[in-house]
Amino acid sequence: MLEPGYPRKRLAGQLTWSILWLAVTVLGAFFLKSSTAGHGTHTQLGLPSCPTVLLFGRLCPGCGLTTSWTSLLHGDWAASLHAHPFGPLLYLVFTFSAVLSMFGYVTSCKFDTNKRWITVATSVFAVVFIAFGVWRFVYEPPSSSLARVAGPRGTDRSEPPGVPKEDPPR
DSSP, rough: OOOOOOOGGGGGGHHHHHHHHHHHIIIIIIIIIOOTTTTTTTGGGGGOOOHHHHHHSSTTTTTTTTHHHHHHHHHHTTHHHHHHHHHHHHHHHHHHHHHHHHHHTTTTTOOOOHHHHHHHHHHHHHHHHHHHHHHHHSSHHHHHHHHHEEEEEEGGGOOTTOOOOOOOOO
8 A cells, every 4th residue: 555665745645635634633622612513513613504404404414524523532432423423434544544644755655545445445435425414314304403503613503593591590
C-alpha cells in the first residue's frame, strides 16, 4: 500500500489529507459542542442547516455525522452512534488514512489507494451508506426530525420563537 521513492513535492496531497484530519479533530474536540438533537452541530461553524431537514422535515444520509464525530472526540461513544451509526467507523477510517498518509509523506512513500479491494470496499460502503440514508429518510417520522432542527451555536429551535423556556423546578 505504501510505495517508496517518491519526492515529497509529489506527496503534497498526503500532507494535505493529514492536515485536514488534524483540523477536523481539533475543531471537534476543542471548539464544537455536540447538538442534543443528534444533528446540526455543523451550524456552530456558521454553516446552514441541512436543506433536506428544512425542506422535507427528514434527515439526509449525512445528517448527524458532525455531531457523531464531535461526540466521539468528546468520548461519548453512545451519543456518537446515536447521532449517526456510521460516524465512528468513518472517523476511524479517516484517522487511519491520515496517519498512514503522514507516515508516507515523512518516509517519502506514496499511499496508494488504487487497489481493487479498496475500490470494492468503498463501493460497498457507499451503497450501504446511501441505503441507510434512504431508509432513514423514508421511515424517520417527520415530526421528530423537525423538532430536532438545531439553530446557530447548537441552540434548539424546537420551541416557537419568543416563547421563554420555563425554569426547572427547585
